[in-house]
Amino acid sequence: MRCLRCKNEDTRFFYNDQGIWYCRKCIAFGRVNVGDCVQPAILSKTKWRGDIKLQYPLTPHQKMCSELVIQYLKQGKSVFLYAATGAGKTEVSMGSIAYYLHQGKKVCFAISRRQVVLEIRDRLQEAFEDLDVIAVTQGYTEITDGDIIVCTTHQLYRYPQSFDLLILDEVDAFPYANDPLLKEIAKNSCKGEILLLSATPDLESLKAIQEKRMEMVNLFERPHKHPLIVPKIVHLPKIFQVVYILIFCLEMKKKEKQVLVFVPKKQDTYWLSSLFQLFIPCAGIHSSSEDKDSILDAFRKKKLYVLFSTTLLERGITIPSVQVLVYEAEHSVFTTASLIQIFGRIGRSFQDPTGIGVCLCQSTSPSINECISQIQAMNDTVYCATKE
Numbered sequence: 001m002r003c004l005r006c007k008n009e010d011t012r013f014f015y016n017d018q019g020i021w022y023c024r025k026c027i028a029f030g031r032v033n034v035g036d037c038v039q040p041a042i043l044s045k046t047k048w049r050g051d052i053k054l055q056y057p058l059t060p061h062q063k064m065c066s067e068l069v070i071q072y073l074k075q076g077k078s079v080f081l082y083a084a085t086g087a088g089k090t091e092v093s094m095g096s097i098a099y100y101l102h103q104g105k106k107v108c109f110a111i112s113r114r115q116v117v118l119e120i121r122d123r124l125q126e127a128f129e130d131l132d133v134i135a136v137t138q139g140y141t142e143i144t145d146g147d148i149i150v151c152t153t154h155q156l157y158r159y160p161q162s163f164d165l166l167i168l169d170e171v172d173a174f175p176y177a178n179d180p181l182l183k184e185i186a187k188n189s190c191k192g193e194i195l196l197l198s199a200t201p202d203l204e205s206l207k208a209i210q211e212k213r214m215e216m217v218n219l220f221e222r223p224h225k226h227p228l229i230v231p232k233i234v235h236l237p238k239i240f241q242v243v244y245i246l247i248f249c250l251e252m253k254k255k256e257k258q259v260l261v262f263v264p265k266k267q268d269t270y271w272l273s274s275l276f277q278l279f280i281p282c283a284g285i286h287s288s289s290e291d292k293d294s295i296l297d298a299f300r301k302k303k304l305y306v307l308f309s310t311t312l313l314e315r316g317i318t319i320p321s322v323q324v325l326v327y328e329a330e331h332s333v334f335t336t337a338s339l340i341q342i343f344g345r346i347g348r349s350f351q352d353p354t355g356i357g358v359c360l361c362q363s364t365s366p367s368i369n370e371c372i373s374q375i376q377a378m379n380d381t382v383y384c385a386t387k388e
């Protein structure tokens with residue numbers, strides 16, 4: 001017995017309902033009986049004749065990457081776009097989207113997290129202004145078809161064998177990264193090519209690249225051409241880490257600069273922000289904070305100098321001129337992928353392309369070392385490429 005949707009063959013997950021076997025492994029996405037093919041979703045198709053509208057033209061490096069990706073996709077190959085944080089992977093992927101739309105093919109852009117779906121939808125709508133770009137995620141599920149579909153990876157179950165191009169963004173992020181079921185559902189939604197976007201390639205993709213089942217394109221140069229910030233490691237006992245953070249933040253305040261402090265646990269955001277409030281305007285934020293939008297808004301408007309955050313803000317947030325500290329950086333929540341994203345918050349703007357990043361820890365973890373060597377390798381690649 002085999003479920004044709006999630007490819008499950010484990011008999012423990014098959015249940016019998018009045019003589020009909022069905023799969024319980026992917027039941028959260030609706031019932032599929034054993035042997036039943038899931039019918040492709042019925043979606044609109046139009047041949048697009050427009051052009052992409054970008055706020056800034058692609059840099060020569062971005063253009064080269066964009067063309068290389070399209071070239072591989074044309075050959076029917078899937079591509080891994082290995083992109084440094086802030087290098088413009090969304091903009092680079094737009095050329096591929098346009099290429100498929102010009103041929104009347106169907107494109108989907110899928111991401112792990114809901115708030116990023118909404119943000120990407122807006123950016124794609126701006127670039128493809130004459131098209132109907134729709135978001136499909138929790139709270140936005142009434143309309144499920146458009147010229148371009150942007151959805152969470154969870155929603156891909158709605159589209160079996162539907163897309164000619166499936167772009168999977170943040171493949172290194174929770175929950176997609178460690179959920180085989182989501183990966184199977186994603187694979188099943190694509191009948192053409194897959195374009196993966198990530199700042200940290202996973203072992204599975206590296207294997208596929210090695211075995212030539214997938215091509216890799218490196219996009220390491222940020223548009224302002226400044227290297228990524230390599231974090232400094234500072235070894236201190238916890239209590240002195242707090243003192244270090246306080247002194248650092250007060251110094252940055254004198255320079256009118258803001259600091260993002262990443263902490264491992266929700267409760268750290270409470271006690272640290274209450275303590276620091278005695279010295280400097282600050283706040284704490286985590287996934288269940290009720291007023292996330294207003295806290296972020298206050299930070300963006302520089303009403304707060306310091307923001308304590310869990311890994312909630314590791315991705316998708318761009319604050320110009322922000323410095324980044326990680327408290328208890330050896331904690332297991334700070335994986336290599338997470339740390340690369342965290343320090344990728346620094347130096348994203350043309351006005352202030354540099355900054356400081358510090359890993360505060362009692363001892364260096366393998367993730368910290370791996371993060372530093374991956375960032376250095378990305379910088380070295382750009383430097384060598386320019387030299388050639």
Ligand SMILES: [Zn+2]
Nearest residue numbers: 003006023026
């Ligand atoms: Zn199944």
